[in-house]
Amino acid sequence: MAILEIIEFPDPRLRTTAKAVKEVNESIQNLVKDMLETMYEAPGVGLAATQVNVHKRVMVIDVSEERDQPQVFINPQVEVLADETGEYEEGCLSVPGFYETVIRPLNIRVKALDAEGKAFELEPEGLLATCVQHELDHLDGKLFVDYLSPLKRQRIRKKLEKQHRQND
Ligand code: NI
Numbered sequence: 001m002a003i004l005e006i007i008e009f010p011d012p013r014l015r016t017t018a019k020a021v022k023e024v025n026e027s028i029q030n031l032v033k034d035m036l037e038t039m040y041e042a043p044g045v046g047l048a049a050t051q052v053n054v055h056k057r058v059m060v061i062d063v064s065e066e067r068d069q070p071q072v073f074i075n076p077q078v079e080v081l082a083d084e085t086g087e088y089e090e091g092c093l094s095v096p097g098f099y100e101t102v103i104r105p106l107n108i109r110v111k112a113l114d115a116e117g118k119a120f121e122l123e124p125e126g127l128l129a130t131c132v133q134h135e136l137d138h139l140d141g142k143l144f145v146d147y148l149s150p151l152k153r154q155r156i157r158k159k160l161e162k163q164h165r166q167n168d
Contacts, residue, residue, distance in 0.1 A: 001033050001034055001037045002034050002037070003034075003037055003038050003041050004034050004035065004038045004052035005052065005053070006038065006042065006047075006051050006052060006093050006094060007051060007052070007053055007094060008094050008095065008096065008160060008164065009092075009094050009095045009143055009145060009156070009157065009160055010157050010160065010161065011094075013050075013053055014050060014051070014094055014138070014141065014143060015141040016050060016055045016141055017055075017139070017140055017141050018048075018049060018050055018055045018056055018057045018058075018138075018139040018140075019055060019056055019057065020056075020057050020075050021056050021057055021058060021074050021075055021113070023117070024074055024113055024115070024116065024117030028056070028058065028074065029115055031049065031054060031056070031058060032058060032060060032072050032074075032115050034052075035047050035049065035052060035058065035059075035060045036060050036062075036070050036072075038052060039060055039062065039093075040062070040067060042093050043067070044093045045061060045062060045063050045127070045131055046059065046060065046061040046062075046063075046131045046134060046135045047059065047060050047061075047093060047135070048135045048136075048138030048139055049139070050138040050139055050141070051093060051094050051138060057074065057075045057076065057139050058072075058073070058074050059072075059073045059076060059135035059136065059138070059139065060072055060073070061073070061128065061131050061132065061135060063127045063128050063131055071128075072114050072115040073110065073112040073113075073114075073132070073135070074112055074113040074114070074115070074117070075112060075113055076110055076111070076112040076132070076135075076136055076139070077110065077111045077112070078108050078109070078110050078132065078133060078136055079108065079109045079110075079111075080105045080107070080108055081105075081107040081108060081109055081123070082105070082106070082107040083105075084105070084106045084107060085103050085104060085105055085106060086103070086104065086106040086130075087101050087102070087103050088101070088102060088104065088127070088130045089101055090102045090130065090134060090144045091144075092134070092143065092144055092145075094138075094143065095143065095144065095145055095156060095160070096160075098145075098156050098159075100144065100145070100147075100148055100152065102130075102134075102144050102147045102148075103147070104129075104130055104133050104134075105129075105133070106125075106129060107123070107129075108123070108124065108129055108132065108133065109121060109122070109123050110122050110123075110124060110132050145157075
């Protein structure tokens with residue numbers, strides 16, 4: 001297993017649309033293991049393959065208090081079941097240090113394959129529902145900052161660019 005490097009906004013690679021996984025084979029399972037290790041180490045509640053510069057439709061989430069309930073979503077598909085929306089203070093390992101309110105549908109259904117390649121269906125609630133949508137956005141090259149005003153997004157961009165220059 002390995003800790004993978006997480007790429008950060010405004011890195012253009014975060015704008016890549018990930019490709020569907022054709023077969024859940026050993027290389028995908030190794031990717032899942034590395035992503036889980038990377039997510040726990042960060043620490044974060046979710047990670048999409050896009051964030052570690054692998055452009056395959058794989059995401060991992062753990063919203064449990066104990067950090068012992070990993071959930072793996074391969075080729076996830078989300079269906080919005082009702083119009084109600086809710087607000088959540090979101091953050092992102094690719095936008096470190098920034099938390100902003102994002103409005104998203106509350107009632108969704110997600111269909112995906114698990115780490116064994118088995119299909120499953122879920123109607124997540126609360127933080128998990130938010131997380132699933134946030135991670136799925138990554139696979140489509142989208143970030144939570146895209147939901148903010150251009151001014152706010154620009155402010156975050158400038159601050160992160162400055163940090164990246166200082167780290168170089
Ligand atoms: Ni994120």
